[in-house]
Amino acid sequence: MLTLQCPYCGVWAEETELHAEGEAHLKRFGPGSSDDEFEGYLFMRENPKGVHFERWRHSNGCGKFFHAARCTMTLQVFGTYSAQTLEPPQDIKDKISAVQPNWSWREFS
């Protein structure tokens, strides 16, 4: 059972109190973008065996969206962080690097 700490209300919530909301840090491409950009925004998703960044929502709780960094292979959770950000914070990246020095995910490493 996956347990994540909601950064907004501080609760250690187990998975059934949360809702998975897909990949984190997607950049929206809307009107005026190219077909390739729009396709990438709508459909192209990472599916790594390893470090992954996800969006979650504390749906049966405070209701807030937040981000989580975890490893899909070891199931280690590196941390959760605010949704009001465009990229993973440095302390989360450092925690990942301590365990998996050569990790990369999209443009982050």
Place this chain on the structure above:
Amino acid sequence: MSKAVSALNGASFEGFVKVEETGLRGMITVRGDLDGAEMSAAVKAATGAQMPAQRKVVSGDKGVVAWMSPDELLVVVDYAEVLETVATLTTALASSHALVANVSDARAVYHVSGEGSRDVLAKLAPVDFGKDAFGAGDIRRSRFAQVPAAVWGNEDGSFEVICFRSVAQYVFDLLKVSAARGGEVGFH
């Protein structure tokens, strides 16, 4: 005007703990900047209570305030006072970006009391109800079986469970099954 009644009109059940629907109760959802001076002044004016800290419930001379999320509070007052309290809050928050909504008739509240109350709750929600983890003045939003609910601890060791009115019967039935004699756990 039609006569207001609560969801289950004060239904109660006595198992190894007592479960009672509390009847009519004034409840107001307030959203806005909880760190703002206006918000704490509004809460003070409406209930006499201080702004609650994260996941805390505080009482004042006129009502109770519960922390629901970083930008949401639940203000609990007597049902007869609710319109007046809404007006007080709306006036106090007039110049900030905020919402005040009377949700009294959209919620149901249960009082759970007696030895083993923690066990009754722990069977239904994925929450640590240990005495060190959850006590008087704490509030926790979670799910009770399949529906969202919130629970807070009272000073006398009893608990209040709040759910949406549309699932009032469901939550009452859950609490009844969980509190039925023969289902004692004796863990907490």
